[in-house]
Amino acid sequence: MNKKTQGTQRRDESLSRERIIEAAIEILDSTGESGLTFRSLSEKLATGPGAIYWHIADKSDLLTAAxxxxxxxxxxxxxxxxxxxxxxxxxxxxxxxxxxxxxxxxxxxxxxxxxxxxxxxxxxxxxxxxxxxxxxxxxxxxxxxxxxxxxxxxxxxxxxxxxxxxxxxxxxxxxxxxxxxxxxxxxxxxxxxxxxxxxxxxxxxxxxxxxxxxxxxxxxxxxxxxx
Structure with a gap:
């Protein structure tokens, strides 16, 4: 497996729906619902909002999933x-x-x-x-x-x-x-x-x-x- 493929796999794993939900739970536990935004989630996951929207429709969907x-x-x-x-x-x-x-x-x-x-x-x-x-x-x-x-x-x-x-x-x-x-x-x-x-x-x-x-x-x- 070349480095490009390995990097892509690591990004896919980090941006799975489950990883996004776990990151959201961590933010919710530390800052509450007001602290959970797609920006704060993007920063925590070191990715862009678009990658998150691929898995999560909106904040309501994210809260329900969490x-x-x-x-x-x-x-x-x-x-x-x-x-x-x-x-x-x-x-x-x-x-x-x-x-x-x-x-x-x-x-x-x-x-x-x-x-x-x-x-x-x-x-x-x-x-x-x-x-x-x-x-x-x-x-x-x-x-x-x-x-x-x-x-x-x-x-x-x-x-x-x-x-x-x-x-x-x-x-x-x-x-x-x-x-x-x-x-x-x-x-x-x-x-x-x-x-x-x-x-x-x-x-x-x-x-x-x-x-x-x-x-x-x-x-x-x-x-x-x-x-």
Whole structure:
């Protein structure tokens, strides 16, 4: 193989769709969605934008592809030989931790709609729901409740993580401020919110997230037992 052929092969490998996606993930992790441009990606890959456009249509396509890559790793890491409830819990925590590690993925997942990242999650949640004995007529509503909870709460936590990483405000400072404000509310008009003020200072987001999953699973049990 001559030097020209070797050089061409190296360029082709560096500009594969997979390499572009990995570079995009690295940029997203370090600078967030605003830092991902075709210029920044071109500089990181030492190539021109035209070579990238050969593999990626636009930024939306790139974000979905990057999101799909980390979702694929997350679901593939989940053991398949597990009970339905355990499988749902493990998957949910995997998605939560994924968005904690890659905060940009929270909004990217929500915008992905019915594309492959969501399909991968559905393909793991759905069989577990089916194995729990949920009637076919109620499976979509059940899966949707689980999916919307995972994405919604996970994305909110990811947004909080991004805010903390920006240096604009620390999590403890934010919670202290909210807690102080709630504790000053009129007890006659806002008794419950006021009672939750002290809880904010010590709660664990990850444990609260899993508690919500368990509430949905309890609802599935109740619904099945009444059928």
């Amino acid at each position: 999101c799909d890559a980390i979702v694929a790793r997350t679901v593939d890491a989940q053991a398949r030989d597990t009970t339905p409830k355990s499988g749902i819990r493990k998957l949910a925590l995997g998605i939560f931790d994924m968005m904690e590690a890659h905060p940009w993925a929270g909004s990217a997942l929500i915008r992905a709609g019915g594309k492959m990242p969501i399909v991968r999650i559905l393909e793991r949640v759905g069989p577990h729901v089916d194995a729990l004995g949920v009637p076919k007529s109620k499976q979509w509503a059940t899966v949707s409740a689980l999916l919307n909870y995972m994405l919604g709460v996970g994305a909110q936590n990811a947004a909080n993580t991004l805010l903390a990483r920006s240096g604009e405000v620390r999590r403890s400072e934010l919670l202290d401020g909210v807690s102080a404000a709630w504790s000053q509310l009129d007890p006659a008009n806002y008794p419950y919110t006021r009672s939750m003020a002290s809880y904010l200072l010590a709660h664990d987001d990850r444990k609260d997230f899993l508690a919500g999953i368990d509430l949905i699973l309890s609802g599935i049990d109740s619904g099945r037992n009444t059928n």
